[in-house]
Amino acid sequence: MIENYRFQPSNFNPDSPKEFVLLSIIAQSFFQPFSLEDNLLIILTALTSGRGIGFNRAMLFLKEGEKLKATMWLGPRSPEEAEAIWTMLSSPGIGYAELVDHNRDLISRTLEDLQPKLRALSFSLEDENLLLPALAARRKEIILVKDALNEPLVEPKFLDFIGMDTFLCLPLIAHDEIMGEIVVDNGITRAPINTKDIELASLCALLAGNYIYTTSLYKKVVEMEKMAALGEMAAFVSHQLRNPIVAIGGFTQQLLDNPCNPERCQRNLNIIQQEIKHLEKIIYKLSHFLKIRIKEPTPIDFKPILTGILERTDIKAKSENKKISLRINQGSPSILCDPVYFEEAVVNLLDNALDVTPAGGRVLIRACPKNKKWLTIVIKDSGPGLDERDREKIFTPFYSTKENGLGLGLLFVRRIMETCGGKVEVQSRPGHGTMFKLYFKAKKRG
Amino acid sequence: MKKILVVEDEKMLGLLYEEELTKEGYEVVVVHDADAAMDRVKSEQFDLIVTDIRMPGKDGIELIASIMGMRKDIPIIINTAYQSYKDDFMTWAADAYIIKSSSLDELKEKIKELLQES
Numbered sequence: 001m002i003e004n005y006r007f008q009p010s011n012f013n014p015d016s017p018k019e020f021v022l023l024s025i026i027a028q029s030f031f032q033p034f035s036l037e038d039n040l041l042i043i044l045t046a047l048t049s050g051r052g053i054g055f056n057r058a059m060l061f062l063k064e065g066e067k068l069k070a071t072m073w074l075g076p077r078s079p080e081e082a083e084a085i086w087t088m089l090s091s092p093g094i095g096y097a098e099l100v101d102h103n104r105d106l107i108s109r110t111l112e113d114l115q116p117k118l119r120a121l122s123f124s125l126e127d128e129n130l131l132l133p134a135l136a137a138r139r140k141e142i143i144l145v146k147d148a149l150n151e152p153l154v155e156p157k158f159l160d161f162i163g164m165d166t167f168l169c170l171p172l173i174a175h176d177e178i179m180g181e182i183v184v185d186n187g188i189t190r191a192p193i194n195t196k197d198i199e200l201a202s203l204c205a206l207l208a209g210n211y212i213y214t215t216s217l218y219k220k221v222v223e224m225e226k227m228a229a230l231g232e233m234a235a236f237v238s239h240q241l242r243n244p245i246v247a248i249g250g251f252t253q254q255l256l257d258n259p260c261n262p263e264r265c266q267r268n269l270n271i272i273q274q275e276i277k278h279l280e281k282i283i284y285k286l287s288h289f290l291k292i293r294i295k296e297p298t299p300i301d302f303k304p305i306l307t308g309i310l311e312r313t314d315i316k317a318k319s320e321n322k323k324i325s326l327r328i329n330q331g332s333p334s335i336l337c338d339p340v341y342f343e344e345a346v347v348n349l350l351d352n353a354l355d356v357t358p359a360g361g362r363v364l365i366r367a368c369p370k371n372k373k374w375l376t377i378v379i380k381d382s383g384p385g386l387d388e389r390d391r392e393k394i395f396t397p398f399y400s401t402k403e404n405g406l407g408l409g410l411l412f413v414r415r416i417m418e419t420c421g422g423k424v425e426v427q428s429r430p431g432h433g434t435m436f437k438l439y440f441k442a443k444k445r446g
Numbered sequence: 447m448k449k450i451l452v453v454e455d456e457k458m459l460g461l462l463y464e465e466e467l468t469k470e471g472y473e474v475v476v477v478h479d480a481d482a483a484m485d486r487v488k489s490e491q492f493d494l495i496v497t498d499i500r501m502p503g504k505d506g507i508e509l510i511a512s513i514m515g516m517r518k519d520i521p522i523i524i525n526t527a528y529q530s531y532k533d534d535f536m537t538w539a540a541d542a543y544i545i546k547s548s549s550l551d552e553l554k555e556k557i558k559e560l561l562q563e564s
Contacts, residue, residue: 249548
């Protein structure tokens, strides 16, 4: 016998056990794209959702340098607002994702209003006379404050702000470092805070601390990747520039050593001029490559662009003695890309294909809809093909099989494809030519 | 006359090295990639090899490895625009590592030195 179960209860049910509701909400963070703000919002939502679960309101502090700064406050402003939200939540058909969406909306609506007030809640963790709530972060202890008006350890400014004399301070700690703090209270229902709620809330705080920590790690990795790319770029540029410079320097030295041989002089001057042109080309191509920025891919009719490419003089000159066969399938939809970059991507691949195709050979260009979502453009040459080693290398920056090649062409194509939400694939075998396949998003019909 | 093999993919630089080293009194053979270099090394005697590292096809490091694999005891000078390959331990197998410069003095100096030693 088998029984079937659903993965996740889609509807929010205020009667479910607290632990279950909490877990269900937190599970939402796995469905989000990786965004710290969204993940923290989910945690705050978990802490404050519904009448039965723990708390009414939650305030998030983040550590910036040595300061602990209030950055988000989630919760109803008044009993009426609370009633409206909780009624909404208990209506059938509300799912956990909607709950998070609702809170995201609530935060963005109230942020402008709250921001100046929140900004005043900023505490230096190095302050000798640090008070609660920030003191809890520095001590790395969960602290429940009761009867705050008579507690000298509580910051009056903060008390003024939340207007509640009972609240719970949850430091956000990861790897023994302070990441921030969450303060929760029951400012609407005035319900007491019990031990079970504190235990559940501490789990939320652990998660939030780790979200912040992993995000900072992720940022560091991205930064390091950028630096590595920059280093590689610098090495490449210096190499590319150095070769022509060595030639110019060497042949100039010959002119100085041997000024009276007119034939040699002329030849050297020609070489020097040629190398300077080469330098110019390198700089032009590099700046062009660095400039790629597609704002928003727009639907384009690629057919006239493809036929236009075949009329370009540079392509015509290269395709002498070679045949280019272009076929566009009937009913091909418009695609999402930037028209200029689309042309550049295709020209890049076509240019490569013509370079390796022998005289009398053929280059095929095929455009056909793959399914409703994608359209592919295939460019296939009849060149020698690539072995496995070359196939791996072709997208490496600055790798080139051409003399004077910069090794940026395919990288350029890939960047264009990625920025319009598509991709590029390559298939090749020695002796069978090489085929590049560009996947473009098709414009939805209607 | 000492015979030098220069492996340099950049044609103009190849020409420059050929002329300048010939002027120094060497017999110079210039090839433009590692495969051509291997063919020459197999069939001819050279007293010294000057090679670039970054080249289309096989790179200079692979070339050095192949030559060493043939147990040929020819002094090798790496002549490249890249500083970073100095950290690649395979380049330690070479007898000298020179960063390309608009002056060929250092290269000529090293060649002289290594040929005197051998």
